[in-house]
Every structure is written in structure tokens, then in C-alpha cells.
Amino acid sequence: MSIQRSARGSVLLRVMRYNELGLLVVAVLLFAFFSLGSPYFLKVRNLSNLLGQISMTMIAGVGLSVLVIAGEVDISIGSLQAVVAIPLVMIMNATGHFWYGVIPALLTGLLVGAINGYFVTKLKINSLIVTLGMFYLLRGLVYFATGKVPISDKTDDPTFYTVASGKLFGLIPYMAILMFIILIAFIYILRHTTFGRRLYAVGGNPEVTRAVGINPERMKFKAFLICGLLSSVSAILLASRLSSANHMAGQGFEFQVVAAIVMGGVSLAGGVGNLVGAFIGVFIFGIIQNGMGLMRIGTQYQLVITGLIIVAAVAIDEIRRGKA
Amino acid sequence: MSGGPQLLEVRGIVKDFPGVKALDGVDLELRAGEIHALVGENGAGKSTMIKILAGLYRKDAGDILFEGEKLDLRSPHDSLEKGIKVVFQELSLIKGLSIAENVFLESFPLRRNGAVDWKTMRSRTAEILDSIGLSLDPRTMVGALTTSQQQMVEIARALSHDAKVVIMDEPTSALTPNEVSFLFVVIRKLKAMGKGILYVSHKLEEVFELCDRVTVYRDGQHISTCDIGDTNARQLVSDMVGREVSTLFPHTHTGVGETVLSVRGLCTDAKLRDVSLEVRAGEVVGVFGLLGAGRTELAKAIFGFDRVSSGGVSVGGVPLRAGSTTHAANAGLGLLTEDRKGEGLVLQMSVSQNMTLPSLADFSSAGFMSFRREAAKSQEFVDKLSIKTPSLKQKVEYLSGGNQQKVLLARWLLKTLKVIILDEPTRGIDVGAKSEIHRLIDELAKDGLAVLVMTSEMPELLGVSDRVLVMNGGRITGEFTRDAATQEAILTAAIA
Numbered sequence: 001m002s003i004q005r006s007a008r009g010s011v012l013l014r015v016m017r018y019n020e021l022g023l024l025v026v027a028v029l030l031f032a033f034f035s036l037g038s039p040y041f042l043k044v045r046n047l048s049n050l051l052g053q054i055s056m057t058m059i060a061g062v063g064l065s066v067l068v069i070a071g072e073v074d075i076s077i078g079s080l081q082a083v084v085a086i087p088l089v090m091i092m093n094a095t096g097h098f099w100y101g102v103i104p105a106l107l108t109g110l111l112v113g114a115i116n117g118y119f120v121t122k123l124k125i126n127s128l129i130v131t132l133g134m135f136y137l138l139r140g141l142v143y144f145a146t147g148k149v150p151i152s153d154k155t156d157d158p159t160f161y162t163v164a165s166g167k168l169f170g171l172i173p174y175m176a177i178l179m180f181i182i183l184i185a186f187i188y189i190l191r192h193t194t195f196g197r198r199l200y201a202v203g204g205n206p207e208v209t210r211a212v213g214i215n216p217e218r219m220k221f222k223a224f225l226i227c228g229l230l231s232s233v234s235a236i237l238l239a240s241r242l243s244s245a246n247h248m249a250g251q252g253f254e255f256q257v258v259a260a261i262v263m264g265g266v267s268l269a270g271g272v273g274n275l276v277g278a279f280i281g282v283f284i285f286g287i288i289q290n291g292m293g294l295m296r297i298g299t300q301y302q303l304v305i306t307g308l309i310i311v312a313a314v315a316i317d318e319i320r321r322g323k324a
Numbered sequence: 325m326s327g328g329p330q331l332l333e334v335r336g337i338v339k340d341f342p343g344v345k346a347l348d349g350v351d352l353e354l355r356a357g358e359i360h361a362l363v364g365e366n367g368a369g370k371s372t373m374i375k376i377l378a379g380l381y382r383k384d385a386g387d388i389l390f391e392g393e394k395l396d397l398r399s400p401h402d403s404l405e406k407g408i409k410v411v412f413q414e415l416s417l418i419k420g421l422s423i424a425e426n427v428f429l430e431s432f433p434l435r436r437n438g439a440v441d442w443k444t445m446r447s448r449t450a451e452i453l454d455s456i457g458l459s460l461d462p463r464t465m466v467g468a469l470t471t472s473q474q475q476m477v478e479i480a481r482a483l484s485h486d487a488k489v490v491i492m493d494e495p496t497s498a499l500t501p502n503e504v505s506f507l508f509v510v511i512r513k514l515k516a517m518g519k520g521i522l523y524v525s526h527k528l529e530e531v532f533e534l535c536d537r538v539t540v541y542r543d544g545q546h547i548s549t550c551d552i553g554d555t556n557a558r559q560l561v562s563d564m565v566g567r568e569v570s571t572l573f574p575h576t577h578t579g580v581g582e583t584v585l586s587v588r589g590l591c592t593d594a595k596l597r598d599v600s601l602e603v604r605a606g607e608v609v610g611v612f613g614l615l616g617a618g619r620t621e622l623a624k625a626i627f628g629f630d631r632v633s634s635g636g637v638s639v640g641g642v643p644l645r646a647g648s649t650t651h652a653a654n655a656g657l658g659l660l661t662e663d664r665k666g667e668g669l670v671l672q673m674s675v676s677q678n679m680t681l682p683s684l685a686d687f688s689s690a691g692f693m694s695f696r697r698e699a700a701k702s703q704e705f706v707d708k709l710s711i712k713t714p715s716l717k718q719k720v721e722y723l724s725g726g727n728q729q730k731v732l733l734a735r736w737l738l739k740t741l742k743v744i745i746l747d748e749p750t751r752g753i754d755v756g757a758k759s760e761i762h763r764l765i766d767e768l769a770k771d772g773l774a775v776l777v778m779t780s781e782m783p784e785l786l787g788v789s790d791r792v793l794v795m796n797g798g799r800i801t802g803e804f805t806r807d808a809a810t811q812e813a814i815l816t817a818a819i820a
Contacts, residue, residue: 193691194684201681204670210629211667212682212735213653271672 023280034291052173054286056234062186063230065278070223071203071270072127076134077231081250082142084235089245098159113228121217142247150244164240187275204271260285263313328356331520337386346372348544354520361531362524364541378410379403409482410491419467424449427480452480456510472503491522497616565811573787577769581605584774585743590635595621595798603774610789611778618798619778623747627659628652656742676702676716683739705734726757747778
């Protein structure tokens with residue numbers, strides 16, 4: 001938790017010690033830069049789009065943050081994006097209703113989370129290895145199931161389109177509203193519940209939690225379930241955007257989410273970070289991608305710039321913290 | 325007896341740690357061709373002294389004379405260069421490399437073109453191994469060797485550097501009897517080569533079998549040095565212990581209730597052999613044992629931290645589920661772990677968050693925390709134990725060792741317990757904090773808890789316990805009432 005070193009000092013000093021402030025400055029600078037760089041950036045329509053774009057990353061980012069705070073990682077969430085869409089679209093097509101597809105889609109995410117969690121907590125295999133295996137395995141299964149041809153939506157249920165593309169008052173994407181609900185709920189859970197406190201303790205030092213009667217494996221397993229579940233929520237939104245189950249969906253998504261939350265101060269070592277930081281990280285990532293797109297910067301430059309910004313943001317944060 | 329020339333002379337060494345004076349002007353001398361024992365209780369200053377000689381710690385004052393030359397040891401490299409090699413209990417070998425590579429780790433023999441001269445390295449390693457009577461292929465991976473063989477590789481490393489002083493730190497604690505006798509043969513060979521050997525141990529029978537002279541430290545001070553023929557075990561024990569202790573410890577709890585903690589035939593694969601014990605409400609039972617006796621293993625096995633191969637534990641008549649610390653904690657058992665950083669504190673978390681970790685249920689309803697109640701209770705214990713911290717939100721990492729230990733104690737005092745197990749509750753903390761913790765142990769018993777204290781400090785053991793159990797080699801080898809417990813009797817049971 002980004003608790004300051006001591007409670008003394010002025011309000012300003014206290015705020016300064018929060019890790020998120022440096023990130024917020026970066027976000028504001030980027031915002032200003034792209035506002036000057038493209039006349040379209042500050043348009044309401046674009047900002048509304050931007051909000052929609054970061055929603056999927058953030059929803060999965062909440063789940064992954066919970067897991068990373070517990071001291072584990074899941075890089076199978078990109079492949080999961082494609083997997084979850086298959087039962088979703090197939091059952092939708094069979095029943096004609098969007099909501100009938102949602103339950104099996106969410107269960108698929110939970111199942112994958114449970115399998116990952118089982119291998120990590122029962123068989124004690126490193127989570128990077130387990131989920132790396134799952135990353136390949138799931139993508140392979142998707143190729144089998146789809147024959148590398150997208151399964152398109154054949155229903156006429158408008159809900160499927162609306163979840164990802166509808167906007168409240170034509171302004172705020174429904175996706176973003178869902179994202180904020182999930183984000184705020186989990187900010188509260190991490191801060192104000194015994195579950196949240198135990199999660200930080202498990203990520204901070206699992207042996208200590210065992211010594212005080214908390215079962216660290218059980219906590220980590222729950223974190224895997226949460227990560228799988230929220231990743232499948234973002235997968236449903238992605239499928240809705242693509243209006244199909246696409247075998248290419250979510251490629252590179254896992255690293256985008258990892259990079260964004262780590263940039264937001266969620267430490268891969270476990271036990272450190274919070275969702276406000278993670279959100280700012282995702283936001284910065286969103287601004288960069290959106291802004292560079294608008295400025296028509298070539299893909300080759302976009303990749304290089306993205307890479308530089310990730311490393312720079314984390315380095316600046318480390319330096320600042322070291323001197324704090 | 326062993327009249328070699330003076331090799332090493334240490335005079336008036338002082339070493340201060342925050343809050344503790346580990347060495348208070350101690351002396352030590354070592355002759356060539358001599359095996360010199362250094363004995364003392366835990367905390368006497370033996371380890372500090374050898375770490376200074378190994379170049380791991382810097383002395384605050386005093387002189388180290390090596391063959392008459394004043395040494396300033398700044399790093400392990402310095403010590404080795406001068407010819408002082410310490411073989412620590414925790415061996416410092418690289419398991420993924422061969423014997424030869426480990427022996428010549430600091431200075432690989434090179435060919436003229438700068439490449440490693442493997443042939444020379446192997447043949448010289450083979451020579452060295454041969455000189456101490458060890459027939460091992462220098463190409464063997466160190467990871468494949470037994471502990472005893474690894475120790476020999478450390479000794480070979482000393483010889484490759486032509487060390488004149490070899491310091492052995494508790495070398496037999498992990499060895500079988502056969503390995504011990506082989507080690508002694510090797511040590512005697514070193515002696516015959518004219519090396520000076522400092523043999524640090526608390527196993528007195530080994531000292532009498534092997535050594536020529538013996539030096540006793542106690543509480544960071546030099547007590548005595550004499551030829552082994554001029555002393556006996558009784559004299560050494562009294563030199564090691566000799567201190568008025570009883571008055572330091574409050575002992576106000578009286579009256580003992582029902583049996584609360586009952587341990588039956590506990591065995592673990594690694595250490596414990598058929599351990600049974602009972603602790604009653606309002607009773608403090610001390611468990612004494614030297615390093616490696618199995619104290620910590622017993623504490624952890626009772627709490628369900630380690631896998632138990634047979635036997636069981638019950639609290640208040642309710643059997644505990646094996647291997648479940650959650651069940652143990654719910655049944656009213658608390659364990660203060662010995663390893664403060666590894667198993668005690670979550671360093672990234674605050675003082676208050678560390679305190680309430682096992683009792684979160686008491687500060688929440690339906691899983692939602694009440695920060696107000698948590699802060700109030702934490703503050704109460706910060707005041708009660710006089711924990712020095714600028715605030716409850718201070719990261720526990722930044723507290724001193726004694727205050728960290730108090731935070732850990734507060735953690736269990738906050739919770740309603742039936743049994744508390746304290747594993748080395750005062751290790752590494754200053755005298756003031758120590759006596760506060762002793763007072764707390766007394767109060768816990770007064771409040772009707774069953775208290776089990778694992779300790780290797782004799783005064784603490786005698787001061788706090790109503791009953792003393794002695795462990796040795798994973799078994800309980802002695803039991804004494806408070807009145808019958810004498811230092812000599814306990815040490816005898818612990819060493820036998």
C-alpha cells in the first residue's frame with residue numbers, strides 16, 4: 001500500500017509522498033501535448049471514445065492488479081479474451097439472446113482462473129510459467145474451435161451491440177460506467193475489507209500470513225478467480241466490439257495490461273500498489289495510443305514511443321521513491 | 325603443550341550494535357599448531373568475534389595482530405588474503421560449480437593467454453584434497469556432496485589460499501558421529517601442518533576431546549583462557565553461565581489450571597522424535613536446547629506450520645487439524661516466530677496493520693473493516709508496550725529490532741488466546757526491551773494463558789519458567805521443576 005513514511009508534515013508533503021502524484025503529472029503533460037498536437041484530441045467525441053477504449057484494459061487491469069498484489073501474475077488473459085468469446089457467441093447464436101451467452105462466458109473465465117490457481121497454489125508451480133503455458137494452450141484451443149475463421153453474431157439481439165458501443169446520453173459509454181463501478185467496488189474492497197488487507201499481506205510475505213493463521217494459497221486461489229472473472233468481462237466487451245468470436249482477439253492484450261498497471265505502481269514483487277495508481281497507468285497508456293493515432297504517427301514510431309514511455313515512467317517512479 | 329609461536333593476537337575488541345554492546349573489550353590469542361576452543365552461551369559474542377576476523381564486521385576499537393602485524397580487515401577478501409579463513413555453519417559454496425572451481429573461486433589459475441588453466445586447477449585441487457585424506461574427483465559438483473564433504477571443500481579452499489588460521493564455527497552441528505570423527509582427523513592434520521585452529525562450539529565433550537586450550541566469553545567479555553588439562557566441564561559451564569539471574573525476572577503468577585495444550589508423540593521427518601508435552605492454564609513452560617536441538621521445529625510443528633509425520637496436538641481438548649495454521653489460530657493458539665523478518669513482519673505494511681493481522685475479524689463486521697476500532701486498539705498496545713513509533717501508520721520496516729519484536733508480541737496480545745508459543749522472544753533486542761518482555765510473559769500467565777517459551781538463553785529460561793523441558797537432537801531429554809532446575813543440570817541434559 002502506498003502509505004506514506006510518516007503521518008507528520010503538511011498536507012502538501014503528504015500528498016507528494018503518494019506514488020500516484022508523479023504519474024498524474026505525466027498524464028497531465030501527455031494530455032496537454034496531444035491537445036496541442038491534434039485538433040481532434042480534445043473533442044468530446046474523442047474523449048468519449050478514449051474512455052471506452054481504456055475500459056476493457058482497466059476491467060482486466062483490476063483483476064490482474066488484485067492478483068499481482070497477491071504476489072502472482074497471469075499472462076494468459078490475452079488468450080482468454082479469444083476463448084471467452086466462443087461460448088458467448090455460440091450460445092447467443094443458439095438461443096438468440098445475449099444474456100444467455102454471458103453466464104457461460106463468465107464461467108469460462110472462472111474455470112481458466114481456477115485451473116491457473118490450482119497449478120500455482122496446489123502444485124506450487126511459478127505463476128509466470130503456468131500462465132505462459134496457458135497463454136499458448138488457450139490460443140491453440142481457439143484455433144481449433146474457430147478453424148481460424150471468426151464466428152460472427154447471427155442474433156438480432158441489440159444488447160450485444162449496445163454493451164460495448166452504447167453511450168449514456170450519447171456521451172458516456174456504458175462500458176466506462178461498468179468499468180467505474182468495478183473499479184470503485186474494488187478500490188473499496190482492497191482498502192476497507194479484511195479480504196483486501198489479507199491480500200496485501202499475502203503478497204507482502206506469504207510466510208507471515210501462514211504464521212498468523214491465514215492460508216496464503218487460498219487467498220491466491222481467490223485472486224486467480226477474480227482475475228479470470230474480470231478478464232472474461234473485458235472479453236465480452238471486446239467480442240461485442242468485434243461483434244464476433246475472433247481467433248486473433250486479445251493478442252498482446254496481456255502485456256498491455258501488465259505494462260499499464262506496473263506503470264501505475266502495482267509491483268510485480270507483490271504486496272505493493274493500488275487501483276488508483278493502476279487506473280492512472282491504464283489512462284496514460286490510453287492517452288498515448290489514442291493521441292498517437294490521431295496525430296497519424298506511424299506504427300513503427302508508436303511501438304518505440306510506447307516502449308520508451310513504459311520504461312521511463314517506471315524508472316522515474318523508482319528514482320523518486322528512492323529519494324523520498 | 326602446544327608451544328608454537330603466537331599467530332594471532334586480538335586485544336580489547338569493542339563492537340557496538342544499536343542498543344547492544346556485543347563485544348566489550350575482549351581478547352583472544354592463537355598459536356601456530358594449536359587447536360583453540362572458543363566457548364560461551366548464545367549472545368556471549370563468539371559469532372561477533374569471528375565475523376570481525378572474517379572481515380564481515382568492522383571492529384569499533386581494539387587491535388588485531390597477525391604475526392605481530394596490525395591488521396585492518398575491511399572485507400572477507402582482506403581476511404583470506406592475510407591468511408584467515410572462516411568456515412561458517414552456513415557454508416559459502418556455489419552448489420552449481422565443481423569442487424575445483426569452488427576451491428579456486430577467488431583466483432582461478434590462468435594460462436598465458438588468459439584462459440582458465442583447468443588442468444592445473446584440477447591437479448592442485450586433487451593434491452589439496454589428498455593432503456587432508458579426501459578422495460573425491462575435483463570435477464564433482466558441490467551440490468552433489470554431503471554436508472560433511474562440503475565442509476571439507478571449504479577447508480580445501482582455506483588450504484588453497486595457504487591460510488594460517490582456520491576458524492571453524494560450530495562445525496559438527498549438522499554432522500553424523502562418523503563424519504565428526506573424520507572431521508577431527510582432518511583438523512588434527514591441519515594442526516600438524518602448523519595451522520592455528522579456532523574451534524567455536526558449545527559442545528563441551530568435543531572441546532575436551534579435540535582442543536589444546538579453551539577461551540570462555542560471556543556477555544561480550546573475556547572470562548578465562550586456560551590449557552584444557554587445567555580445567556573441567558563443571559568449571560567451564562560455571563564460567564559460561566556465572567551470573568545472578570533470579571531477581572531480574574518478575575514471577576508473580578500463581579495457581580495453575582487445567583491442561584490446555586497437549587502434544588502427543590509429535591514426529592517430523594526432518595527433526596522431531598516423539599515429542600510429548602502438556603502446558604496448563606497459567607503455567608509458563610520453558611523449552612531449552614542448543615542450536616539444532618529442535619526448538620523452533622517443535623514450535624512450528626505444534627502450530628501446524630510444518631508437516632508432521634505422526635502424533636498430534638490438541639488445544640483445550642480439541643484436536644487440531646494437522647498442517648493447518650488457520651485451524652490452530654482459530655482454536656486460540658498463537659505463535660511468535662523466531663525469524664522476525666522471514667515469518668514475522670510484513671515489512672511494507674504499517675505498525676498497526678502488522679499488529680492486527682491475526683485478529684482482523686475482531687475489527688470488522690461481515691468482512692468490512694472498522695479503521696477507528698483498529699486504530700484505537702493498536703494505539704492502546706503501542707502505549708501499553710511503549711513501542712517507539714512516530715505513528716501507527718509508520719512502516720514497520722523503519723522500527724528498531726526491539727520495537728519490531730514488541731509489535732509482534734502486541735499482535736498476539738491483541739487476540740484472545742488460550743495458548744501462546746514464544747520462540748526466542750528476546751533474541752537480538754536490548755536489555756530494556758528484554759525485561760519488558762519478561763514482565764509480559766509473567767502477565768500472560770497471570771491472565772490464565774498457557775505459555776510455552778522456546779529459548780536458548782539460560783537466564784531467561786530459569787527466570788520465566790515454572791517448568792523446564794530440555795531438548796536435544798529433536799527429543800525431550802530432560803524435565804525439571806522450577807526448584808530443581810539448575811544451570812548445570814539443564815546444560816548436561818542439553819549436551820548429553
